[in-house]
Amino acid sequence: MDTADKNDSTQYSPQMLQGKRSISVYEVPGNLTPSFEGLKDYDWGRLQEHYANAMEKHGTAEEDLRAQISKLLEVFMAWSQTTVVRDEARALKRFKTQMQHVQNSEEDLEKKRKHYVNVVKAFESALALLNDRVRP
Structure with missing residues (x-):
């Protein structure tokens, strides 16, 4: 191996690296930013396409969030329903x-009442017997 192969790692300048970095959804590429002189010649279709792509990415992310929230709500409803059913069973x-x-x-x-009624009858019977003995 010669030294040229060893040092094959190309030295990138900041300008070269800037061209290779990815564009965020929130950034507008420099070539899409119009100047006052170039408004007539500006590529409005490309800007519109960039906007549509960004909105599509946001829409997809929003749908993913809705799906996740829906799943979480299903779990919460199941948990909530389980709690309600358990509380109803305990209340029953x-x-x-x-x-x-x-x-x-x-x-x-009722047993005490019957017992007291029988006690009162027994006393009445005892009094009647005593009254019959006393009268002779």
Whole structure:
């Protein structure tokens, strides 16, 4: 290998590098910027094409964002619905427990009432027996 092959890495000047860099969507290339003298001869079709391309890129990016947001909303709705269903299930269980407690309390009160009614009847019977013994 000779020294010419080793130093084959070409030295680029800033002007050469500037021609190779990519154009951002937000930049207008220098050759698309009109001057006052060249307005009549300006390539308006190329500017329009550049604008259409930039808008298409933005539209594609916007559609991608909409698709991502839509997917995230689906996940959020599923999560939200799961939470609602779980809360409804817990509320139903709590309601059933309260109903059972009320029913048990009512049954206990009815048993106590019957017991007290029987106690009162027993006292009345005892008093009647005592009254019958005292009268002879």
